[in-house]
Amino acid sequence: MEQLICSLSKESDDDKRREKLAGILDKELSDASADDATKGEVPRFAQLFQVSLDTVGEQVQTAAREAALEKQQSDNGLVAALEGDADYGKNGEGADGGDTIERRKSPEELQLWALIDMMVQSKTRVKLYMGSLGSQGEFR
Numbered sequence: 001m002e003q004l005i006c007s008l009s010k011e012s013d014d015d016k017r018r019e020k021l022a023g024i025l026d027k028e029l030s031d032a033s034a035d036d037a038t039k040g041e042v043p044r045f046a047q048l049f050q051v052s053l054d055t056v057g058e059q060v061q062t063a064a065r066e067a068a069l070e071k072q073q074s075d076n077g078l079v080a081a082l083e084g085d086a087d088y089g090k091n092g093e094g095a096d097g098g099d100t101i102e103r104r105k106s107p108e109e110l111q112l113w114a115l116i117d118m119m120v121q122s123k124t125r126v127k128l129y130m131g132s133l134g135s136q137g138e139f140r
Helices: 002-009 014-031 034-039 044-083 107-130
Strands: none
Touching: 002 014, 002 044, 002 107, 014 044, 014 107, 044 107
């Protein structure tokens, strides 16, 4: 389950990832016992998916923190080196005469956002399946 979640979370195209997740959840939830939904119980697959999603999320979050710390330390070293450069900082510009460097999201950060999106999508699908969302559910 964790490998599935990891694989889905690395899909860079949001629409493709959502489509794949919807297909998986729809299949698994439709295969789940109809008794689960009528009793108001969350299907076993949904429970396992949530636990695995939490586990993968924690792992990716830890990796993202470590990568951010390494990047920050690297950037601090670069700034210190550039401050020693005679051309750095003239006219409020960097050593190359250009503007400041644009920040890009790390792969770990992008994966974290994908995991958050997957959490929202999966919870919404489960609520729809259980009838607690939509025109027949408690959230109208």
